[in-house]
Amino acid sequence: MDTAMIPRIDNHLDWGFVCGRISVLEGRLLPRDFFHALVAMTHHDDILQHLQDSFLREYLVPGSPWEDFSALADRCFYDLAVSLRRESPSPAPANLFLCRGDYLNLKNALAGLRDFPFLPGEIPLETMQAIAGGNFADLPPVFRETVRADGLEANGIVPAVSDMVVDGAYLRHLLFVAGETDSPFIRACIRDRVLVLTVSVLWRALRQGRLLKPYRRYFLPLGEHSPIVDDMIDVNNPDGWPAVIGAEVGDILNEALQWPYNEQVSRFELLGANHCIQLAAHGRLQTAGPERVFTFLTGLHSEIQDLKLVVSGRLNRIEPTILKERLREVYG
Numbered sequence: 386m387d388t389a390m391i392p393r394i395d396n397h398l399d400w401g402f403v404c405g406r407i408s409v410l411e412g413r414l415l416p417r418d419f420f421h422a423l424v425a426m427t428h429h430d431d432i433l434q435h436l437q438d439s440f441l442r443e444y445l446v447p448g449s450p451w452e453d454f455s456a457l458a459d460r461c462f463y464d465l466a467v468s469l470r471r472e473s474p475s476p477a478p479a480n481l482f483l484c485r486g487d488y489l490n491l492k493n494a495l496a497g498l499r500d501f502p503f504l505p506g507e508i509p510l511e512t513m514q515a516i517a518g519g520n521f522a523d524l525p526p527v528f529r530e531t532v533r534a535d536g537l538e539a540n541g542i543v544p545a546v547s548d549m550v551v552d553g554a555y556l557r558h559l560l561f562v563a564g565e566t567d568s569p570f571i572r573a574c575i576r577d578r579v580l581v582l583t584v585s586v587l588w589r590a591l592r593q594g595r596l597l598k599p600y601r602r603y604f605l606p607l608g609e610h611s612p613i614v615d616d617m618i619d620v621n622n623p624d625g626w627p628a629v630i631g632a633e634v635g636d637i638l639n640e641a642l643q644w645p646y647n648e649q650v651s652r653f654e655l656l657g658a659n660h661c662i663q664l665a666a667h668g669r670l671q672t673a674g675p676e677r678v679f680t681f682l683t684g685l686h687s688e689i690q691d692l693k694l695v696v697s698g699r700l701n702r703i704e705p706t707i708l709k710e711r712l713r714e715v716y717g
Contacts, residue, residue: 394570400673403472407681410465411669414716415439415688423695424705432696439692440465440685454700455693462689463504466682477565478678480507481575482686484562487525488555491516495547527561528554546599552586553604560608566675574665574679580610580634581657587614588623588650597621623649633660655711662687662714684716691715 419438426432436445444457463483470479483506490501490508494516501513512523528551556579563575583604587597597618605611616629627639637660641653661683668680691712698708 394568394668394671394674394676396672397474397674399474400675400677403469403474404671404673404677406472407469407677411681411684411716413440414684417712417715420691420695420712420715421709423692424699424708426699429700432699436692436696440688441692454696458689458693458696459504462685465685469678469682473675473678475566475675476507477562478571478675479682480562481559481571481679482682483507484558485555487513488551488558491525491528492547492551493517495551525554525558527557546603549600549603553600553607556583556604556607566679568675568679570668570676571679574661574683576609577634577664578661579607580613580630581637581654581661583607583610583614584617584626584630584634584638585650585654585657587617588653591621591623592650655713658687659714662716666716681716687713688715 415438419435423432423435426435433445436442441458441461444461463486466479466482470476470483473479483504485506486503487506487508489503490505490510490513493500493502494513497517499514499517501510505513508523508525515522516524559575559579560572563572566572587600590597590600601615601618604614607614613630617626620626620629623638624642627635627642629635630638634657637656638653641649641656644652665680665683668676668683671677671680694711695708699705
């Protein structure tokens, strides 16, 4: 987004306490040099020592099984996000990050499974258990609206469309929660995040040989993106999507299409994530308000994803040059 088009950010005194805490936490976010040094390490002890300078310090102790690293990293992000949510006048900025686990768990619940591997955001695990048992009264509002609009009952959703229904509800949930922040800046950031995620889902569906027309039924309406998604489904070919999407996300897609076929989707997802991170970084200019919380959690989430990528990559002997290419933007 052009800097001149970034919505004005006002200060809100009631956010002063939590933003004061964030001003301290920001100093602990990691610079890119940290990850480049980590990528070069081969010994477990060296990696563990290096991670002592990160937020993971309190979660890693000598003897910790490396197989649990991703779960520990996710727990680190989750605990800090929940803590900031508790101290915020509104839970909305944190919920924009925490709700993803709910929708991933929801896919299991709708299948009648009682295994919920993702940390709960807005939906307690007890409620998820009830949904798995056939009690759908506490489904997220946007999900209930999807089911009603389609003339379905929640217990009638077949596995073939379950992912589409849940993914569509998740995207609409992001737009709904962003609206709850009453922040034009956060809404602009989430609009681009939703568009990037939508392109990724539709593109991967095409790569898997799936028809796109059913996505119209389960993804729409999607706010101001509805006409774009409608046209993308009609075009049915990523080569024609940049012209339909336009703006920064269209340019990112066009750039990704220049890569080798097997790398295009993953390259788009990385470039799209970096675009959203760069856009959110403008929230650092605020002294106090929901934007500051949103921006910090965007940076922290990127950092955690990079740590998971590098540590898992090194343990699996992936070449350092490949890992460096896959690193996201950093906040620190």
